[in-house]
Amino acid sequence: MPIVEKSLVEVDRTEKLEIDGIDVSGEWNTFLRSRVQAHLDVRISDWVKGQPQGETITRCWQCGTCTAGCCMHTDYGLTEFNPRYFIYLAQVGYEEELRKYATTVWRCVSCNKCVERCPKGVKVEEVIHTIGTYLEMTGAAPESPADRFDRAYASNLLERGILDEAALFRTYERLEGRKTPARDLLRMGLALLRSGRLHTGPLAHRTRGWKKMGRVLRENLEADERARRALAVSAAPPNGGRP
Amino acid sequence: MNPILVLGGGPAGLSAAAELASLGADALLVEREAYLGGNPKRWHYSLLAPDLRPAEEILGPLIGRVEGSPKVERRLSTTLTNSERLEKGFRVTLKTADTVENREVSAVVLATGFDHFDSRRKFEYGYGRYPDVIDFKELEGMIHDDKVVRPSDGRAPKRIAWILCVGSRDIQVGNPWCCRLGCVVSIKQAVEIRQKHPEIDAWIYYMDIRTYGLWEDLYWKSMQEYGIKYIRGRIGQVTLAEGGDRLLATGEDTILSRPTEVPFDMIVLASGMEPGTGTKEAASLFGLPVGPEGFLTPRLSDMNPVDSGSPGVYFAGAATGPKAIPDAVTEGMGAALRAFQYARE
Amino acid sequence: MSASAPRGPPDASPAYYPGCSLDGLGKAYEVTAQRVIERLGLSLDRIVDYNCCGATEVKNLSQDVSIALPARNLALARSMGRQQVVAACNGCVYSLARANDAVTDPATRGRINATLEKGGAPAYDGAASVQHVLEYIHARAGPERVRAAVTRPLTGLTVAPYYGCLYTRPKRYTGVGKTPGTDDPEHPHFLDELLEACGAKVLTDYSAKTICCGGGHALSDLDVSVAFGASILNEAKRAGADLVATICPLGQINIENHLDRIRASYGDEVIRPVAYFTQLMSLAFGSSVREARLHDNFSRPDLFFRARGFP
Ligand code: SF4
Numbered sequence: 001m002p003i004v005e006k007s008l009v010e011v012d013r014t015e016k017l018e019i020d021g022i023d024v025s026g027e028w029n030t031f032l033r034s035r036v037q038a039h040l041d042v043r044i045s046d047w048v049k050g051q052p053q054g055e056t057i058t059r060c061w062q063c064g065t066c067t068a069g070c071c072m073h074t075d076y077g078l079t080e081f082n083p084r085y086f087i088y089l090a091q092v093g094y095e096e097e098l099r100k101y102a103t104t105v106w107r108c109v110s111c112n113k114c115v116e117r118c119p120k121g122v123k124v125e126e127v128i129h130t131i132g133t134y135l136e137m138t139g140a141a142p143e144s145p146a147d148r149f150d151r152a153y154a155s156n157l158l159e160r161g162i163l164d165e166a167a168l169f170r171t172y173e174r175l176e177g178r179k180t181p182a183r184d185l186l187r188m189g190l191a192l193l194r195s196g197r198l199h200t201g202p203l204a205h206r207t208r209g210w211k212k213m214g215r216v217l218r219e220n221l222e223a224d225e226r227a228r229r230a231l232a233v234s235a236a237p238p239n240g241g242r243p
Numbered sequence: 244m245n246p247i248l249v250l251g252g253g254p255a256g257l258s259a260a261a262e263l264a265s266l267g268a269d270a271l272l273v274e275r276e277a278y279l280g281g282n283p284k285r286w287h288y289s290l291l292a293p294d295l296r297p298a299e300e301i302l303g304p305l306i307g308r309v310e311g312s313p314k315v316e317r318r319l320s321t322t323l324t325n326s327e328r329l330e331k332g333f334r335v336t337l338k339t340a341d342t343v344e345n346r347e348v349s350a351v352v353l354a355t356g357f358d359h360f361d362s363r364r365k366f367e368y369g370y371g372r373y374p375d376v377i378d379f380k381e382l383e384g385m386i387h388d389d390k391v392v393r394p395s396d397g398r399a400p401k402r403i404a405w406i407l408c409v410g411s412r413d414i415q416v417g418n419p420w421c422c423r424l425g426c427v428v429s430i431k432q433a434v435e436i437r438q439k440h441p442e443i444d445a446w447i448y449y450m451d452i453r454t455y456g457l458w459e460d461l462y463w464k465s466m467q468e469y470g471i472k473y474i475r476g477r478i479g480q481v482t483l484a485e486g487g488d489r490l491l492a493t494g495e496d497t498i499l500s501r502p503t504e505v506p507f508d509m510i511v512l513a514s515g516m517e518p519g520t521g522t523k524e525a526a527s528l529f530g531l532p533v534g535p536e537g538f539l540t541p542r543l544s545d546m547n548p549v550d551s552g553s554p555g556v557y558f559a560g561a562a563t564g565p566k567a568i569p570d571a572v573t574e575g576m577g578a579a580l581r582a583f584q585y586a587r588e
Numbered sequence: 589m590s591a592s593a594p595r596g597p598p599d600a601s602p603a604y605y606p607g608c609s610l611d612g613l614g615k616a617y618e619v620t621a622q623r624v625i626e627r628l629g630l631s632l633d634r635i636v637d638y639n640c641c642g643a644t645e646v647k648n649l650s651q652d653v654s655i656a657l658p659a660r661n662l663a664l665a666r667s668m669g670r671q672q673v674v675a676a677c678n679g680c681v682y683s684l685a686r687a688n689d690a691v692t693d694p695a696t697r698g699r700i701n702a703t704l705e706k707g708g709a710p711a712y713d714g715a716a717s718v719q720h721v722l723e724y725i726h727a728r729a730g731p732e733r734v735r736a737a738v739t740r741p742l743t744g745l746t747v748a749p750y751y752g753c754l755y756t757r758p759k760r761y762t763g764v765g766k767t768p769g770t771d772d773p774e775h776p777h778f779l780d781e782l783l784e785a786c787g788a789k790v791l792t793d794y795s796a797k798t799i800c801c802g803g804g805h806a807l808s809d810l811d812v813s814v815a816f817g818a819s820i821l822n823e824a825k826r827a828g829a830d831l832v833a834t835i836c837p838l839g840q841i842n843i844e845n846h847l848d849r850i851r852a853s854y855g856d857e858v859i860r861p862v863a864y865f866t867q868l869m870s871l872a873f874g875s876s877v878r879e880a881r882l883h884d885n886f887s888r889p890d891l892f893f894r895a896r897g898f899p
Pocket residue numbers: 059060061062063064065066067083084087117118119120121122124
């Protein structure tokens with residue numbers, strides 16, 4: 001039986017809580033949660049394996065090579081970003097623990113150092129993204145800024161075949177409710193215009209004869225998303241994976 | 244009866260040749276190097292696991308039996324360049340730097356062995372770039388001569404790390420198999436060093452420890468009696484530590500789920516075993532199939548591991564996969580017996 | 589053998605895949621790369637009507653679309669009769685090589701080709717190989733020919749060579765390490781050699797050589813992309829570099845886009861001009877600062893070179 005090494009006690013997470021009329025407020029998991037991992041579940045692993053980007057998850061033998069070189073873990077220093085551990089939690093189906101990382105998993109920057117080095121040929125970066133998608137599609141994680149960006153990016157690209165960088169920037173700023181100061185925008189825009197690099201809106205580059213291809217690919221993309229959602233719902237463990 | 248060709252003068256080939264002689268057959272022992280003893284000799288192996296007996300004590304008598312026997316014709320610095328099947332046996336071409344000769348043989352034992360993995364191909368460990376990252380076959384020689392010092396400055400190391408599975412169990416270098424010996428040899432090296440120099444700290448980074456069968460004892464002793472420490476995690480990269488004097492092994496301690504970046508004076512790579520050059524050549528000369536890993540494949544590896552499936556051709560030792568010396572010696576005997584039976588039929 | 593390993597005699601003039609960056613924000617890279625290639629007596633043929641490769645983003649939404657996008661470009665290169673494709677962006681090389689790897693599976697290739705056909709594109713036979721323009725210049729011209737083409741050596745200039753995370757990686761896609769003459773994926777040195785041949789002092793032990801720039805999350809995770817941009821500059825400063833050379837528009841743009849933020853959080857002293865390696869090579873081959881389009885870069889290497897007397 002796997003023993004999850006992390007302390008289950010979360011001292012910085014206190015809650016007011018009443019169960020059946022009894023006040024159990026206090027630090028999370030000090031006594032509510034058993035330290036025994038008594039619930040093994042293959043569904044998360046199966047779901048991830050069922051995705052083309054996640055199919056290599058079952059190869060992982062937990063050697064830690066990916067985490068050792070992971071630029072988020074080691075270079076950026078976000079030690080709770082641990083691809084090996086995320087894969088482990090998905091493998092044993094420890095949904096509850098995995099959900100603690102719901103707002104961390106998406107931060108993989110796709111440097112692919114893990115894919116470069118994994119001795120078992122796990123496509124780690126793609127598996128991590130698939131685990132993130134799982135969390136999002138089961139409602140455990142909010143749509144992440146990176147996911148919003150991916151969607152904005154894809155729809156921008158599929159429009160003309162060539163990315164309209166400035167339009168993507170504008171769309172994404174709007175999605176995030178962010179506003180780059182007008183002064184900065186103007187400065188950037190002028191610099192780009194001066195060097196003849198700003199192709200946006202009506203001046204945007206496009207791939208000749210893209211219309212048909214764009215439509216076919218958009219249809220593919222939407223069909224894939226629909227299929228994933230349907231799968232996610234049926235894979236979600238009842239009662240959120242609580243033992 | 245024409246002689247029986249034994250290709251390869253390592254432990255398996257020596258054992259086969261000696262055994263043929265004792266059966267009363269003539270053996271033609273062909274070795275590409277100028278000496279007998281194979282990889283153990285080439286790299287000056289020190290003590291051999293699991294009994295920690297000096298390699299010379301095992302190789303010496305084997306070589307002695309072969310050299311002392313009038314039934315064994317030894318051809319050193321010689322390679323095989325052609326083979327042609329006859330009604331019984333083969334006509335083979337032997338080549339030295341300045342001679343080419345055809346010989347008829349009645350059967351063949353292929354004991355062509357393995358090559359150590361070239362650790363430069365594991366780019367992230369910096370072998371060939373940082374002098375104090377060494378291969379464990381080089382450490383064998385150092386231990387043998389009791390000169391365990393840092394190649395960079397000749398100083399004695401205070402703290403040594405071993406990295407296991409280098410070039411083994413690794414799809415990225417194309418070698419998915421386990422080398423079978425990297426664990427036990429690394430542990431043995433650490434024990435040898437700690438026996439003589441208890442002031443040197445020994446750390447072993449592992450993913451699994453595979454000291455199968457009775458060798459497990461050495462693993463236990465290494466912890467209990469010699470204070471060798473084990474960290475579970477495959478090292479991701481080796482770089483120079485701040486100051487440039489020591490090496491930094493970066494990995495994840497998978498038990499802590501934390502990054503580990505520890506400076507070492509010396510790092511030893513347990514490089515794996517690959518099919519030897521001679522093994523690849525023999526496969527094509529005798530038209531034998533090799534497995535996906537490139538080793539020769541016995542026809543029935545469980546029932547008759549020394550039988551190639553091609554009449555008159557037998558296997559011994561690491562030509563069919565990573566193997567310890569006792570196994571290689573045993574297979575040498577088995578192959579000799581089968582070859583003798585075939586030749587006499 | 590990787591799908592990206594060359595399979596026959598090299599093309600006299602390989603297909604060139606610009607990708608969206610080189611036609612947009614990376615214009616300076618495109619123009620100077622062309623100039624360098626011509627000066628070295630090499631030539632590339634642009635893939636017309638190419639499309640964006642989908643970078644690392646599209647694959648998070650749909651596997652097939654993320655393969656079909658680059659596969660369409662590879663198919664166009666094949667219908668030009670080429671088997672080698674050269675791209676200047678690490679992200680493009682990654683996507684193209686990844687697609688190449690994916691279509692070694694016959695079922696995937698069948699599916700992708702059906703999609704391409706439906707969209708009106710030629711089918712892809714899986715037989716193209718992909719190279720970064722740095723590898724291409726190194727392989728075809730090499731440091732010796734570069735040295736011979738230099739008219740104004742970059743003497744006295746100390747450069748930090750920044751390769752980025754995806755250069756030559758992952759090797760299972762790019763075939764690096766299996767094919768002779770390829771760069772070292774952990775300690776790359778091709779850029780070092782080319783810039784040394786241009787007369788510059790190159791910091792071969794620059795510790796940020798292959799770290800990620802965070803560019804994939806340049807907009808969606810500012811903390812991370814600013815931190816990576818800053819450490820690329822900070823390591824360059826620590827090593828004593830005057831300037832950082834890049835080989836990837838994503839890295840170049842990510843560092844430069846965040847200059848103000850990096851300055852605000854990490855201080856002015858880490859800031860260094862950042863330029864594409866081909867801009868530096870152009871200078872060494874005799875281009876003026878303007879011709880090398882150094883004024884295009886937000887980090888203003890033009891001012892830096894003007895101050896050092898470059899015309
Ligand atoms: S490197 Fe590969 S096998 Fe090792 S822990 Fe990471 S994903 Fe698993």
